[in-house]
Amino acid sequence: MNWHSVxxxxxxxxxxxxxxxxxxxxxxxxxxxxxxxFKIRMDLELKIIKxxxxxxxxxxxxxxxxxxxxxxxxxx
Numbered sequence: 001m002n003w004h005s006v007x008x009x010x011x012x013x014x015x016x017x018x019x020x021x022x023x024x025x026x027x028x029x030x031x032x033x034x035x036x037x038f039k040i041r042m043d044l045e046l047k048i049i050k051x052x053x054x055x056x057x058x059x060x061x062x063x064x065x066x067x068x069x070x071x072x073x074x075x076x
Contacts, residue, residue, distance in 0.1 A: 010034075 010031070017028045017037060028034060049057050060070065 013034060014028055017023045017034065022037075028037065046059070049059070058070070058073065
């Protein structure tokens, strides 16, 4: 892991979150607040995907899938 990138990324994301309407209402103080935010966001996004796309979508782990496998599953 490139810790220098993390050191740059973390304050930028915290500033972005705290400048958002939700951040102005509920301040993001530390990494646990950021993690909680992303968990809530992931749950919401999954509900939206399932509600709109139903069985016509699949959730893929980031960067660990083979595009040929995905295409084959879509054709099944």
